[in-house]
Amino acid sequence: MDAVTLSGSPEVPPVDPTKCIVCQTTSGEKVLNNSNGRKRIREASEVRNDDVSKRLKQIADDSFVYHMNNDCYKSYTMASTLKSILKRKSLTNTQGPSTLNDNGVSVEKLPRYQAARNPPKTATTLRDVNCIICDKKSYKKNYSKYRICESNRASSFLSATAFFQDDVFVRTCDLQDPSAVFGANLYYHKDCMTTYLYKYDTRDRAPKPEVSRKRLAWNEIADELEQGIKDGKGYELSVIRDKLNKIDEKCNFRNRDVKVFLMDQFGNAIDFTYPSARNKSIMVFSVPNSV
Structure with a gap:
């Protein structure tokens, strides 16, 4: 008798990681690669043991993507479908004794021990x-x-x-x-x-934080100060202080308040000079190549 060599099962074509791992088609729909989504697809592929599972074995890491729609991700990872597949595999692997139903058709009956291991969710x-x-x-x-x-x-x-x-x-x-x-x-x-x-x-309805009076006064001169410092001008803290207090007398700005606002506004882009004479005010000026 002549013999012929049977070909093996068809191989899955090389996977394209830039296309949806489920359908492997290109469309105008956006693809996602969320870590939780990839994890659920891998778990579903282990249950299904299908072409997607074979494609994932060609990918060393989790660089694959998927369509978040009913045809791909949602239907592939649907919990009820996966449970049905697992139940069907369980019945196939452990066949119980058969019996006849009322119509005379042979049906498989689960052994008592297996029924006890798969109780309904309670x-x-x-x-x-x-x-x-x-x-x-x-x-x-x-x-x-x-x-x-x-x-x-x-x-x-x-x-x-x-x-x-x-x-x-x-x-x-x-x-x-x-x-x-x-x-x-x-x-x-x-x-x-x-x-x-x-x-x-x-x-x-959560209460919004109120802007302080000092911040409101500062906001009125902030742009002017920023432009002046960019132009290389220097300012006495006492001059800035007096201008702020004229805007709102209730603020009661002090030199140290002005210094805090300046450092918050400009950071390392400014520096201060401290004169030896006590009757002279501290000066603020720009640091070269920083503003």
Whole structure:
């Protein structure tokens, strides 16, 4: 009998790291390379064991990019899909005894020990889930947590994280819309979420720091001083002081106040001279090649 050599499985073409790792196509859509997003894609590829997984093995580091849309990133990393794949693999690897259903069709039945190892998510397992806000399992010894599953709550949450740019934002920066939040299965303590969103809702009502009277007076002569010092002029601190006090008599500027404002305004671009005669005022002038 003549034999033929079977060709191996087709190889994946070389990956282009400048194109989306999932679709490997060029489009007008922006590609991202967020660290959390890359991590989730790698984790998903280990579960799927598909062409994306093979492409990632060609990349030594995490220099790949991806499209943040429903067709690429969101569908590829969707938690519910990955769980279904894992469950299907588990059933394939450990086949239980078969039985007939009411229609006479043979179905696989999980062994008792395997069913015990894969219980549904309950309050007991939720106890070990970290709150997306405080990143802890409990808040004031309370382990109760709730899933973000409402569009309004998800939208407010994303807006707050984008505004604060804090640790919560770092943990969720790859989530672009409410549907992505739902797919990520985020849980929170009620008090943590309430405080976080309240802080965001009241951000515009926070009292603005008032500008001092001395700062307002200084702002009136700052441009004139800056131009004069740039032109090589020198000023007596007492002259500047008297002009500031004329602008607002309640400021009661002293020479040392003027010196502090000058150093804050010009930094190392100026220097001072201290005359030997006590009745002479300190002079301020520009440092050559610094202004």
